Amino acid sequence: MAAAPTFELPDTIAALPPRAFEFSARAREEADAIVRQRPDELFLRLLRDQESEAVLLVARRVIDAFLRQHTRPHVRQHTRQHTRPQTGVPADGGLPDDASAGDIAAHVAKTRAGLAVIIGSLPDTEPDTRDTVLRQRAPLGLLGGCWLDVLSQPATQPSVVVNRLFAQHFTQRGEGNPRRSLHYLRRRRMEEVGIYLPETGAADFLARAGARPLTALHGSFYLALSRLPASFLPELVGVHYVFHALGVDDLLLGMAPMLAEPALRDVLTAYLELAGTAERRRLHAGIRLAAALEREHAAMLAELATWHQGLSLESRAAAVVARHAPFAGRHHRGVHVGGRPLSATFSDPGLDVAKFLREFREAGQLRRTRDGNSRFIRAIKFGGPMFGIFDEREAAVLRAWVESVQAGERPEIVISADTAGDAQAAVRAAAIAASAPADVVIADAGAPNDRELLYRLVNIENHANTLPLAKERAARLFAAAEILFTHGAGGRYTDASYFDYSPEALYERAERVYWEKLVEPYQPLAEIPDRDEVVFLQTTYALGALVDAAWIHRVANLGRFERPCDSALFSIYADEMGYGDLRKNHITLIHRALHSMNVALPHIREAAFMDQGDLPDELYGFSLHQLCMALFPDTYYNEILGYNLAIEMFGLGELRLHEIQKLRHYGFDDCYEQAHLTIDNISAGHSRQAADIIVCYLDEVRRARGGAAVQQEWRRVWRGYASLAYFVEHALLKQVTTAQEPVDLVI
Ligand SMILES: [Fe+2]
Numbered sequence: 001m002a003a004a005p006t007f008e009l010p011d012t013i014a015a016l017p018p019r020a021f022e023f024s025a026r027a028r029e030e031a032d033a034i035v036r037q038r039p040d041e042l043f044l045r046l047l048r049d050q051e052s053e054a055v056l057l058v059a060r061r062v063i064d065a066f067l068r069q070h071t072r073p074h075v076r077q078h079t080r081q082h083t084r085p086q087t088g089v090p091a092d093g094g095l096p097d098d099a100s101a102g103d104i105a106a107h108v109a110k111t112r113a114g115l116a117v118i119i120g121s122l123p124d125t126e127p128d129t130r131d132t133v134l135r136q137r138a139p140l141g142l143l144g145g146c147w148l149d150v151l152s153q154p155a156t157q158p159s160v161v162v163n164r165l166f167a168q169h170f171t172q173r174g175e176g177n178p179r180r181s182l183h184y185l186r187r188r189r190m191e192e193v194g195i196y197l198p199e200t201g202a203a204d205f206l207a208r209a210g211a212r213p214l215t216a217l218h219g220s221f222y223l224a225l226s227r228l229p230a231s232f233l234p235e236l237v238g239v240h241y242v243f244h245a246l247g248v249d250d251l252l253l254g255m256a257p258m259l260a261e262p263a264l265r266d267v268l269t270a271y272l273e274l275a276g277t278a279e280r281r282r283l284h285a286g287i288r289l290a291a292a293l294e295r296e297h298a299a300m301l302a303e304l305a306t307w308h309q310g311l312s313l314e315s316r317a318a319a320v321v322a323r324h325a326p327f328a329g330r331h332h333r334g335v336h337v338g339g340r341p342l343s344a345t346f347s348d349p350g351l352d353v354a355k356f357l358r359e360f361r362e363a364g365q366l367r368r369t370r371d372g373n374s375r376f377i378r379a380i381k382f383g384g385p386m387f388g389i390f391d392e393r394e395a396a397v398l399r400a401w402v403e404s405v406q407a408g409e410r411p412e413i414v415i416s417a418d419t420a421g422d423a424q425a426a427v428r429a430a431a432i433a434a435s436a437p438a439d440v441v442i443a444d445a446g447a448p449n450d451r452e453l454l455y456r457l458v459n460i461e462n463h464a465n466t467l468p469l470a471k472e473r474a475a476r477l478f479a480a481a482e483i484l485f486t487h488g489a490g491g492r493y494t495d496a497s498y499f500d501y502s503p504e505a506l507y508e509r510a511e512r513v514y515w516e517k518l519v520e521p522y523q524p525l526a527e528i529p530d531r532d533e534v535v536f537l538q539t540t541y542a543l544g545a546l547v548d549a550a551w552i553h554r555v556a557n558l559g560r561f562e563r564p565c566d567s568a569l570f571s572i573y574a575d576e577m578g579y580g581d582l583r584k585n586h587i588t589l590i591h592r593a594l595h596s597m598n599v600a601l602p603h604i605r606e607a608a609f610m611d612q613g614d615l616p617d618e619l620y621g622f623s624l625h626q627l628c629m630a631l632f633p634d635t636y637y638n639e640i641l642g643y644n645l646a647i648e649m650f651g652l653g654e655l656r657l658h659e660i661q662k663l664r665h666y667g668f669d670d671c672y673e674q675a676h677l678t679i680d681n682i683s684a685g686h687s688r689q690a691a692d693i694i695v696c697y698l699d700e701v702r703r704a705r706g707g708a709a710v711q712q713e714w715r716r717v718w719r720g721y722a723s724l725a726y727f728v729e730h731a732l733l734k735q736v737t738t739a740q741e742p743v744d745l746v747i
Pocket residue numbers: 548549576586676
């Protein structure tokens with residue numbers, strides 16, 4: 001067998017090797033159903049569902065549909081037969097694939113100037129129209145950057161480019177403070193001008209924004225990219241640069257960019273240094289696509305503004321009626337307009353709003369009453385039966401219309417429907433429906449062995465068909481670990497015995513484990529084991545270290561990050577990744593340590609890692625468990641919180657101090673151990689934060705659902721803690737299981 005390629009720092013990948021995307025037949029059926037839904041439903045599904053196999057297939061199809069429309073036929077650089085000799089610009093007017101970062105920046109700046117003219121005129125329109133435009137843009141402005149949510153993952157760490165992007169992600173996330181995040185600041189800016197929208201993940205988010213199908217489809221593309229970021233790294237780099245450098249949202253909202261163009265260009269330059277021909281071609285597809293999308297969206301906003309400004313009073317009144325008619329239900333049963341009960345008129349799917357308004361303006365309800373109003377206006381005022389149904393703007397439109405009716409105006413009622421962006425939306429929706437990427441393979445996950453399972457979980461974007469196995473495996477382990485609820489007190493490094501939750505009890509337990517099990521037993525080693533033994537023990541830890549922090553790499557994504565516990569978890573994760581600074585990145589540190597011990601391994605994302613001969617087979621279970629739960633950040637949220645506390649504490653005290661002593665003795669690099677000694681500490685480090693996060697989460701539960709719900713949720717949190725103990729307390733488990741009936745140990 002040929003020697004496996006070994007991984008060397010720095011990690012210079014510009015793209016993962018092209019691989020097929022495997023899905024089960026069931027996921028294909030589900031995905032078919034999802035793409036048949038309306039654009040707003042597609043958007044919501046992509047936003048909310050970060051766990052299912054079907055959504056990853058939907059994401060693959062959406063990306064394919066969008067990229068396909070903006071991929072040039074292959075242009076060979078060396079022949080340049082498709083380029084204009086004078087300018088080096090391809091015949092399609094775009095950039096050549098070998099363009100420098102400066103060329104790209106100049107090209108994008110030109111596009112930006114064009115967009116600025118369109119956008120510049122939008123905020124100056126009348127307030128009502130401006131409000132409509134800003135709402136329409138909000139879904140994209142509030143999800144911009146989501147493609148970086150899980151770009152940092154076991155398959156892509158510690159890549160140079162991924163960490164450059166992660167640093168920008170951290171900036172946009174307000175450096176861990178959600179109140180300083182890009183999305184929060186944008187939201188606040190909108191609120192300053194009177195636009196209040198629900199949270200991004202809320203069911204009525206798109207409706208309240210008044211999102212047109214095109215907006216929902218564009219959003220769906222960015223969300224799709226955020227679901228498969230590792231596989232589409234080159235395109236993602238292009239999208240990231242263009243979206244932020246164009247700065248449509250900053251222009252519209254009059255805000256300074258959070259990531260200035262030179263910082264964005266630096267990442268682009270760094271990428272170009274690593275990219276080969278194929279990656280550059282893909283980068284340019286991303287650049288072209290993002291530029292086209294933003295041009296398309298800006299044009300649609302302009303179309304929307306023109307339509308809105310040109311609306312007659314009747315059309316505005318009609319829009320209000322049309323908006324509320326579906327919710328009128330069986331109200332108004334006794335009210336007749338045009339000889340028909342309103343309950344029948346409004347529940348009619350073929351409701352003709354123009355006809356209704358024609359009849360309504362002649363109805364008694366609008367006739368001027370002695371107080372100068374009308375029955376209808378009295379009904380919508382404070383004290384009236386319809387008070388609060390219409391918001392301020394809607395009520396103002398209706399009042400103005402009634403006044404014009406009372407003044408005797410009887411214009412032709414022509415309702416001009418809002419169709420902004422619909423032609424482009426139809427093209428994009430058709431492309432999604434027709435998309436059948438050639439790299440999608442329908443396959444059963446089978447029963448992979450541990451090595452293959454690790455490979456599949458690390459490369460989960462390509463092996464989504466493994467998700468059900470992962471979910472089931474994690475569930476099995478959490479259940480099995482509950483054995484330590486009864487016997488856990490005897491643990492050498494942990495105490496997973498169950499206790500009723502209170503914040504004090506949790507802190508007390510953590511402190512006690514720290515002092516009694518981790519710190520007090522510490523004695524410096526009187527004798528250092530031999531070199532091989534030291535290296536062997538390190539390798540037993542290494543497999544876990546290579547997926548360090550993976551258990552929380554998906555917890556704080558779009559639609560979730562606003563929750564205080566999630567942003568705190570994101571901060572821990574960011575710390576583990578060195579905030580994008582490779583010198584502090586824990587995955588870099590473990591590779592450095594292994595290198596110093598002459599342990600040469602392929603990267604865990606490589607198929608060759610399945611054949612590695614250095615790290616023992618028996619230890620795969622630990623890393624597998626970590627990856628399995630990580631892929632279900634919603635389902636196993638509680639368990640992840642408990643596991644997080646356990647693993648952050650596990651590295652404290654004696655164990656690590658001994659390792660450091662041994663490594664130093666042989667002159668090995670102890671950077672990984674050293675970093676954890678301080679960063680995980682219990683007074684303010686990750687361990688303390690992990691306990692605080694549990695307390696914060698359970699307090700949210702108490703406030704939302706009451707004290708009884710807290711103990712149920714807590715039990716699941718503590719299962720997560722126990723599941724780490726389950727892997728490290730071998731002696732205890734052996735004792736327990738020989739005393740009782742055997743438990744199926746997955747370790
Ligand atoms: Fe770490």
